Amino acid sequence: MAQVLVTGSADGLGLMAARLLVAGEHAVTLHARNDARAADARAALPAAAHVVVGDLSSIAGMRQVGEQANALGRFDAVIHNAGVGYREPRRLETVDGLSHVFAVNVLAPYLLTALIMPPDRLVYLSSGMHRGGDPDLSDLQWTRRRWSGAQAYSDSKLFGVVLAFAVARRWPHVLSNALEPGWVPTKMGGPGAPDDIELAPVTQAWLATSDDPAATVTGRHFYRQRPRETHPRAATPCRRGSSRRARRSPASSCRRWSRRATPSRREAWGPARSDRGRDARCSWRAMREDRDAGAAQRRAPARRSIGWGRPATLRVAQAHREPWGDCGLFGFQRGLMVASSSQLGLPA
Numbered sequence: 001m002a003q004v005l006v007t008g009s010a011d012g013l014g015l016m017a018a019r020l021l022v023a024g025e026h027a028v029t030l031h032a033r034n035d036a037r038a039a040d041a042r043a044a045l046p047a048a049a050h051v052v053v054g055d056l057s058s059i060a061g062m063r064q065v066g067e068q069a070n071a072l073g074r075f076d077a078v079i080h081n082a083g084v085g086y087r088e089p090r091r092l093e094t095v096d097g098l099s100h101v102f103a104v105n106v107l108a109p110y111l112l113t114a115l116i117m118p119p120d121r122l123v124y125l126s127s128g129m130h131r132g133g134d135p136d137l138s139d140l141q142w143t144r145r146r147w148s149g150a151q152a153y154s155d156s157k158l159f160g161v162v163l164a165f166a167v168a169r170r171w172p173h174v175l176s177n178a179l180e181p182g183w184v185p186t187k188m189g190g191p192g193a194p195d196d197i198e199l200a201p202v203t204q205a206w207l208a209t210s211d212d213p214a215a216t217v218t219g220r221h222f223y224r225q226r227p228r229e230t231h232p233r234a235a236t237p238c239r240r241g242s243s244r245r246a247r248r249s250p251a252s253s254c255r256r257w258s259r260r261a262t263p264s265r266r267e268a269w270g271p272a273r274s275d276r277g278r279d280a281r282c283s284w285r286a287m288r289e290d291r292d293a294g295a296a297q298r299r300a301p302a303r304r305s306i307g308w309g310r311p312a313t314l315r316v317a318q319a320h321r322e323p324w325g326d327c328g329l330f331g332f333q334r335g336l337m338v339a340s341s342s343q344l345g346l347p348a
Helices: 012-023 036-042 059-071 098-113 130-131 149-170 201-209 250-258 263-271 276-283 284-293 313-323
Strands: 003-006 027-034 050-053 077-080 121-125 175-181 222-223
Touching: 003 012, 012 027, 012 201, 027 149, 036 050, 050 059, 050 098, 098 130, 098 149, 121 149, 121 201, 130 149, 149 175, 175 201, 201 222, 250 263
Parallel strands: 003 027, 003 077, 027 050, 077 121, 121 175, 175 222
Antiparallel strands: none
């Protein structure tokens, strides 16, 4: 039996996915925006183990959900289902001065990923519209452009896919995937949507709990339990020597607005045995330092370890924090680098 948190599960696809999980004898924690919707969610699914409450349009609400989730213990899977659609007729601004679409669809899953104890699996709901997303990061808050609800939604779902892929690289021990449920007749999709709504929640429940080899992968995008092509920029590696401008990332913006960085895999889990020495090989800086240090120092890299296998050399620890390759859309993985302990403790 898995412990699963489903955000945005007071109704719609989130509630449908929760029902599938409960039917599979999993312990499900629902999430609702406020107490009234929490009561509705509890009435709709009495078998749910818990309900956490918090408005994901505000940073305070995101932190509230993260605190409640951590108080319940570590989850086996978290499904980031909460989202708003493309029908907003004008730019709505949150209490934090952010675009409402960006806050709920991009910042909320980023910050909850950083706040909640890392589970075994992370599932991010995207949309087929992410293929029309614009990877330009110069106006993420739509303060200079003429508002387009559909484009803002597409952009946000593109960044959601990028986040899933970046977490997959950053946390190798976590299965992190994105999916599109299809265009289905929900409040967001509208009554004329052509896809089968009964199939829409199946993939997220499958990715969260199934032992099927096809589901126990990471860094993939799915539709109807099958891998599907994504936006060509969703996993484009950045290269060594890229300009500072090219390395800007939506994650760095999320980190700035939320004042929180996602913990590194080392902070969340401690390094795996198979990772000993890998960081030094992956970092050109570490290799250069090794070369300069001389053969005697080179002979004792990360194999000597302390604690949970933590490398004994500061050189390797630095190498883990400064990778340069395969960092996704405009350096998204770089944007997910761990901050110092003082940054991790910053107040909202």
